[in-house]
Amino acid sequence: MNHPDTREWLLANGLGGYTSTTVCGANTRRYHGLLVAAVCPPVKRRVLLARVDEFVHTSQASHELSCSCWHANSTTIRGGYSYLSDFTLDPVPTWTYRVAGGELSKQVYCPPGQNSVVIAYHWRGDNTISLEIKLLANDRDYHSQTMASPDWQFDQQVDDRGIFRVQAHPPGEPAGTPWYWCCTPYRYTDYRFGGQWYRDYHWSAEQERGLPDHEDNYYLGSVLGSLMAGDRIALTFTTEADPRPLDMRDLVSRRKDDAHRAVNRARLPQVDLSHRLVSAADQFVVRRGATGEASIIAGYHWFTDWGRDAMLSLPGLLLCTGRFAEARGVLHTFAAQLDRGMLPN
Structure with missing residues (x-):
């Protein structure tokens, strides 16, 4: 694509929660997020997983696939929209990126009846790539905005099954909603903890409405996977206390x-x-x-x-x-x- 596609898409989960952003991946309004959970269905929606940023690394180069708009330069969306060759909404939102001599497809789906989202990747290319997926978290009411503070804390714990538990501790508020994530297959992925804020994401739709138009998200860490021809990996994010890895094909x-x-x-x-x-x-x-x-x-x-x-x-x-x-x-x-x-x- 020559220009970032800012059309919006949304999938609801039957509980009042949803996953929604733009085709290019830039969050343009406060209500966008990949895991927006209704903690008291169908109300009390909270943005937990704000976005993921994907990078394809080879021995020759690194390619950023995700898109962002920053408050300091609010008229420009930067990132990898030029790699996006196709987007379809049915049966589930599916992106196809032509990158590093092959095709990487990405699918997103909300299973009905639970506050969960599955993000799956499939590499079709003759070479081996390293896929990096950065997790950008939050914990806020979907009407509000988050500003970085040293008083914010995000606890991350992982069990022997490779299931991560995340819980935010906002300053001056009770502990946030615990949520969980896992990656399948777990055997050839690694996780690098983050621990800093990414500041000043710009919301163009909120600017048009005359409302506060930027926020900060917390970088939890990066999932790193080595993908050979035909390989797939999937990330499941959920508020379910005993999460099960979900297969996108099923x-x-x-x-x-x-x-x-x-x-x-x-x-x-x-x-x-x-x-x-x-x-x-x-x-x-x-x-x-x-x-x-x-x-x-x-x-x-x-x-x-x-x-x-x-x-x-x-x-x-x-x-x-x-x-x-x-x-x-x-x-x-x-x-x-x-x-x-x-x-x-």
């Missing part, structure tokens, strides 16, 4: 099967438009943690479940798609809040 296959079943349930023809509509509708349907009943998100990135929007959208999202049990659940969710004939907006 997740993609399951997503395709789920899409076919959803289209059949909606009695729509098995064509691309049907899949896109049903998939888009599914992004807004969530399950409330306190009751287990379904609810409807009013919109992304910043809205939660609102009564008015839920009632307006219920016929199209749930009745037209044959999701009658969930439609009943939404009515139960809001009927429980009924007060003198009024629903909370």
Whole structure:
């Protein structure tokens, strides 16, 4: 690509959390992040994993694939967008980079029903490369911003299975949400601890809105993997206390099967438009943690479940798609809040 693609993409996890950024990888608004967890589904969203920065190293050169925009030069997105040869959204967001004499593909997916994100890489080239993946963390409400401080602490612990536990300790606040990550296969990867702040990431969309438009992220460390032709590695990030490594190929296959079943349930023809509509509708349907009943998100990135929007959208999202049990659940969710004939907006 000759120019950075700042179109936004989003995948929701059915709990109110999501993963979302731009095609080029630069976070352009405060709501962007790779692991944005709803710690009290579907509300109290927190940005935990802000971004990852990828580098391909060979004996001849190093190539940065990620993109960033810095506050000091807020009109320019810098990084490796020139290596990006293709991006597709279905069945999962997939990037293809032409770099170092081969192709590196990257896929991102949120498994439904958990605050998790899987990022998988596949190298197709005759040579061996070293892939470096820098982990940039945070722990903040998704409406706010983080400024670096020596009083911030990020604890990292790793067990004998190679599962890392991360917990932030913001100054003057309770300990943050613990989260976990692991890399598969673990046998040919290494981890180099970081420990410093990357300062002044610029949010162009927030600047346009006249809001605070920059923040700092904490560099946890770098995953280092040596990839030969056909090799794959995957990183799983999650708030699940006992995380299991997830295989992207299994997740993609399951997503395709789920899409076919959803289209059949909606009695729509098995064509691309049907899949896109049903998939888009599914992004807004969530399950409330306190009751287990379904609810409807009013919109992304910043809205939660609102009564008015839920009632307006219920016929199209749930009745037209044959999701009658969930439609009943939404009515139960809001009927429980009924007060003198009024629903909370």
